Amino acid sequence: MKRSFFHRAQGFTLVEMLVYVAILLIVSTASILFIISLDRLVTQYRIETALYRSGSSALEQVLVGIRQADSFDALNSVLENNTAGALALTNGASSTEFVLDAGQLHLILDGDDYGSLTSDEVTVTDFTVFRHGTAIGDLVRVRLGLSVTVNGTSKDITLYAGGVIRGAL
Numbered sequence: 001m002k003r004s005f006f007h008r009a010q011g012f013t014l015v016e017m018l019v020y021v022a023i024l025l026i027v028s029t030a031s032i033l034f035i036i037s038l039d040r041l042v043t044q045y046r047i048e049t050a051l052y053r054s055g056s057s058a059l060e061q062v063l064v065g066i067r068q069a070d071s072f073d074a075l076n077s078v079l080e081n082n083t084a085g086a087l088a089l090t091n092g093a094s095s096t097e098f099v100l101d102a103g104q105l106h107l108i109l110d111g112d113d114y115g116s117l118t119s120d121e122v123t124v125t126d127f128t129v130f131r132h133g134t135a136i137g138d139l140v141r142v143r144l145g146l147s148v149t150v151n152g153t154s155k156d157i158t159l160y161a162g163g164v165i166r167g168a169l
Helices: 014-068
Strands: 086-091 094-101 104-109 112-116 122-133 138-150 153-164
Touching (some): 014 138, 086 122, 094 122
Antiparallel strands (some): 086 094, 094 104
16 A cells, blocks of 8 residues: 555644643643632632621621710720720610720620620721710710731721710700
Protein backbone atom coordinates (compact mmCIF):
# COMPACT_ATOMS: atom_id res chain seq x y z
CA MET A 1 0.00 0.00 0.00
CA LYS A 2 1.09 3.40 -0.87
CA ARG A 3 0.82 6.21 1.72
CA SER A 4 -0.57 9.52 0.69
CA PHE A 5 1.39 12.68 1.31
CA PHE A 6 -1.64 14.30 2.96
CA HIS A 7 -2.44 11.39 5.28
CA ARG A 8 -0.37 11.44 8.45
CA ALA A 9 -0.24 9.33 11.62
CA GLN A 10 -2.91 9.88 14.32
CA GLY A 11 -2.13 11.93 17.49
CA PHE A 12 -0.94 15.35 18.57
CA THR A 13 2.47 16.80 18.02
CA LEU A 14 4.64 17.99 20.89
CA VAL A 15 4.01 21.64 19.98
CA GLU A 16 0.23 21.13 20.05
CA MET A 17 0.44 19.47 23.47
CA LEU A 18 2.55 22.36 24.85
CA VAL A 19 0.02 24.90 23.56
CA TYR A 20 -2.87 23.00 25.21
CA VAL A 21 -1.01 22.73 28.52
CA ALA A 22 -0.18 26.47 28.44
CA ILE A 23 -3.84 27.37 27.80
CA LEU A 24 -4.93 25.05 30.62
CA LEU A 25 -2.44 26.69 33.02
CA ILE A 26 -3.65 30.19 32.14
CA VAL A 27 -7.31 29.27 32.64
CA SER A 28 -6.55 27.46 35.91
CA THR A 29 -4.57 30.40 37.29
CA ALA A 30 -7.33 32.86 36.38
CA SER A 31 -9.93 30.62 38.04
CA ILE A 32 -7.93 30.31 41.26
CA LEU A 33 -7.34 34.08 41.43
CA PHE A 34 -11.05 34.67 40.89
CA ILE A 35 -11.97 32.29 43.72
CA ILE A 36 -9.48 33.96 46.09
CA SER A 37 -10.83 37.44 45.32
CA LEU A 38 -14.38 36.14 45.70
CA ASP A 39 -13.50 34.79 49.15
CA ARG A 40 -12.18 38.23 50.17
CA LEU A 41 -15.36 39.84 48.90
CA VAL A 42 -17.56 37.42 50.85
CA THR A 43 -15.55 38.08 54.03
CA GLN A 44 -15.88 41.84 53.54
CA TYR A 45 -19.63 41.45 52.97
CA ARG A 46 -20.00 39.37 56.16
CA ILE A 47 -18.10 42.00 58.16
CA GLU A 48 -20.13 44.94 56.89
CA THR A 49 -23.42 43.07 57.24
CA ALA A 50 -22.64 42.15 60.86
CA LEU A 51 -21.62 45.72 61.70
CA TYR A 52 -24.55 47.50 60.11
CA ARG A 53 -27.17 45.01 61.30
CA SER A 54 -25.95 45.17 64.88
CA GLY A 55 -25.47 48.92 64.76
CA SER A 56 -28.87 49.73 63.28
CA SER A 57 -30.64 47.30 65.62
CA ALA A 58 -28.90 48.67 68.72
CA LEU A 59 -29.43 52.31 67.76
CA GLU A 60 -33.09 51.67 66.95
CA GLN A 61 -33.60 50.19 70.44
CA VAL A 62 -31.84 53.17 72.01
CA LEU A 63 -33.92 55.66 70.02
CA VAL A 64 -37.17 53.90 70.91
CA GLY A 65 -36.14 54.06 74.56
CA ILE A 66 -35.35 57.78 74.28
CA ARG A 67 -38.59 58.62 72.49
CA GLN A 68 -40.74 56.65 74.96
CA ALA A 69 -39.04 58.06 78.05
CA ASP A 70 -40.60 60.66 80.28
CA SER A 71 -37.33 61.76 81.83
CA PHE A 72 -33.57 61.38 81.74
CA ASP A 73 -32.06 59.70 84.81
CA ALA A 74 -28.89 61.72 85.34
CA LEU A 75 -27.85 59.80 88.48
CA ASN A 76 -27.60 56.43 86.71
CA SER A 77 -26.33 57.72 83.34
CA VAL A 78 -22.67 58.05 82.46
CA LEU A 79 -22.21 60.99 80.13
CA GLU A 80 -19.40 61.69 77.68
CA ASN A 81 -17.35 58.64 78.69
CA ASN A 82 -16.77 56.26 75.79
CA THR A 83 -15.48 53.30 77.83
CA ALA A 84 -18.16 53.22 80.54
CA GLY A 85 -21.14 54.74 78.81
CA ALA A 86 -24.59 54.25 80.28
CA LEU A 87 -27.96 55.75 79.47
CA ALA A 88 -30.75 55.55 82.05
CA LEU A 89 -34.29 56.65 81.24
CA THR A 90 -37.56 56.51 83.10
CA ASN A 91 -41.07 56.12 81.77
CA GLY A 92 -43.58 56.38 84.58
CA ALA A 93 -42.74 53.64 87.08
CA SER A 94 -40.51 51.68 84.70
CA SER A 95 -36.85 52.23 83.93
CA THR A 96 -34.78 51.52 80.83
CA GLU A 97 -30.99 51.37 80.85
CA PHE A 98 -28.44 50.87 78.10
CA VAL A 99 -25.10 49.88 79.61
CA LEU A 100 -21.72 49.18 77.98
CA ASP A 101 -20.23 46.13 79.71
CA ALA A 102 -17.33 43.97 78.52
CA GLY A 103 -17.66 45.03 74.89
CA GLN A 104 -21.41 44.50 74.70
CA LEU A 105 -24.29 46.97 74.93
CA HIS A 106 -26.88 45.55 77.34
CA LEU A 107 -30.56 46.44 77.59
CA ILE A 108 -31.85 46.49 81.16
CA LEU A 109 -35.59 46.95 81.73
CA ASP A 110 -36.77 47.44 85.31
CA GLY A 111 -33.58 45.82 86.61
CA ASP A 112 -33.77 42.73 84.36
CA ASP A 113 -30.88 42.31 81.89
CA TYR A 114 -32.27 41.34 78.47
CA GLY A 115 -28.81 40.70 77.06
CA SER A 116 -26.73 42.29 74.40
CA LEU A 117 -28.21 44.41 71.63
CA THR A 118 -25.46 43.37 69.21
CA SER A 119 -24.49 40.01 67.75
CA ASP A 120 -21.83 37.93 69.47
CA GLU A 121 -19.19 38.56 66.79
CA VAL A 122 -19.52 42.36 67.11
CA THR A 123 -17.71 44.22 69.89
CA VAL A 124 -18.94 47.59 71.14
CA THR A 125 -15.88 49.81 71.42
CA ASP A 126 -17.64 53.08 72.22
CA PHE A 127 -20.97 54.05 73.76
CA THR A 128 -20.98 57.75 74.52
CA VAL A 129 -24.09 59.60 75.66
CA PHE A 130 -24.48 63.37 75.28
CA ARG A 131 -27.33 65.29 76.90
CA HIS A 132 -28.34 68.73 75.75
CA GLY A 133 -30.93 70.34 77.98
CA THR A 134 -32.88 73.13 76.36
CA ALA A 135 -35.86 75.26 77.33
CA ILE A 136 -38.21 72.97 75.41
CA GLY A 137 -36.79 69.58 76.37
CA ASP A 138 -33.85 67.21 76.58
CA LEU A 139 -32.01 66.13 73.44
CA VAL A 140 -30.01 62.94 73.90
CA ARG A 141 -27.32 62.04 71.36
CA VAL A 142 -25.54 58.69 71.26
CA ARG A 143 -22.27 57.69 69.61
CA LEU A 144 -21.87 53.95 69.06
CA GLY A 145 -18.54 52.45 68.00
CA LEU A 146 -18.50 48.86 66.74
CA SER A 147 -15.75 46.49 65.71
CA VAL A 148 -15.76 43.02 64.16
CA THR A 149 -13.08 40.56 63.00
CA VAL A 150 -13.84 37.74 60.56
CA ASN A 151 -11.13 35.44 59.17
CA GLY A 152 -8.38 37.85 60.24
CA THR A 153 -10.02 40.88 58.61
CA SER A 154 -11.21 43.67 60.93
CA LYS A 155 -13.39 46.72 60.47
CA ASP A 156 -14.56 49.48 62.80
CA ILE A 157 -17.47 51.89 62.35
CA THR A 158 -18.95 54.72 64.37
CA LEU A 159 -22.66 55.45 64.20
CA TYR A 160 -24.57 58.42 65.60
CA ALA A 161 -28.20 58.92 66.61
CA GLY A 162 -30.22 61.35 68.63
CA GLY A 163 -33.72 61.87 69.93
CA VAL A 164 -35.84 64.11 72.10
CA ILE A 165 -37.23 62.74 75.34
CA ARG A 166 -40.99 62.78 74.93
CA GLY A 167 -41.82 63.64 78.51
CA ALA A 168 -39.64 66.72 78.36
CA LEU A 169 -41.86 68.39 75.75
